Amino acid sequence: MPGRQYPACRQDMHCAAVHKTHNRNHRPIIMKTRHIQLREHQHQLARCHRCPDMQGPPIIGTAVLSPIMLIGQAPGSKEIHLHRPFAWTAGKTLFSWFAGIGLEEERFRSRVYMAAVCRCYPGKQPRGGDRVPAPEEIANCSNWLETELTLLRPQLIIPVGRLAISRFLAFRKLTEVIGDLHQHQVQGRSTDLLPLPHPSGASTWHRTEPGRSLLAQALQRLATHPAWRKVCAEKFEPKATG
Numbered sequence: 594m595p596g597r598q599y600p601a602c603r604q605d606m607h608c609a610a611v612h613k614t615h616n617r618n619h620r621p622i623i624m625k626t627r628h629i630q631l632r633e634h635q636h637q638l639a640r641c642h643r644c645p646d647m648q649g650p651p652i653i654g655t656a657v658l659s660p661i662m663l664i665g666q667a668p669g670s671k672e673i674h675l676h677r678p679f680a681w682t683a684g685k686t687l688f689s690w691f692a693g694i695g696l697e698e699e700r701f702r703s704r705v706y707m708a709a710v711c712r713c714y715p716g717k718q719p720r721g722g723d724r725v726p727a728p729e730e731i732a733n734c735s736n737w738l739e740t741e742l743t744l745l746r747p748q749l750i751i752p753v754g755r756l757a758i759s760r761f762l763a764f765r766k767l768t769e770v771i772g773d774l775h776q777h778q779v780q781g782r783s784t785d786l787l788p789l790p791h792p793s794g795a796s797t798w799h800r801t802e803p804g805r806s807l808l809a810q811a812l813q814r815l816a817t818h819p820a821w822r823k824v825c826a827e828k829f830e831p832k833a834t835g
């Protein structure tokens with residue numbers, strides 16, 4: 594007797610707990626939806642202790658299946674206590690940029706997947722300022738990022754800051770990459786990349802020329818990108834949890 598046919602998973606509808614289909618012997622196969630896989634992924638990430646010199650817990654954004662992925666560098670000391678990415682002064686600047694092109698902070702957090710090169714706080718360096726993550730820490734954390742890229746298959750990636758941008762593009766100066774939309778092969782798929790400078794108050798790059806004009810150009814390109822328009826639309830219904 595043929596097995597019952599179940600509808601395929603559609604990105605624009607809220608998912609059931611699992612989808613069922615049947616193999617050639619009509620045995621049911623349980624297929625987890627991407628959304629459930631993303632939630633399980635975050636559950637495991639939240640318990641990661643791979644890097645002995647990093648300070649946790651790992652900071653994780655909303656589990657939203659978004660066509661846009663923002664990739665920061667690493668959380669700061671405040672984020673570790675507030676348990677949200679970009680939760681302090683740099684975040685205020687970053688979200689003011691996005692609010693200026695149609696998406697204020699809470700809508701951004703619920704509609705754009707926020708990841709980072711490293712999810713834990715690297716701590717202070719001896720001369721002040723936050724320590725730059727070591728290559729092995731970046732390598733350790735890249736597994737988490739790769740899984741998210743696989744699950745989300747983003748149409749647009751917004752890497753924020755030098756460390757995040759260099760994860761995808763080779764460059765010497767930020768002026769070479771900010772202000773333009775780049776096409777890059779991400780896991781074998783052509784993906785749009787729109788790099789932004791780090792919004793840190795300690796950096797003057799985005800507040801002085803030519804950085805200020807290049808940032809404005811980048812935000813203008815972001816505002817007209819189809820993925821940005823999609824997440825800004827009132828009818829956009831992201832699948833999200835807490």
Ligand code: SF4
Binds near residue numbers: 733734
């Ligand atoms: S930085 Fe990444 S890999 Fe290292 S402990 Fe934190 S979550 Fe795990």
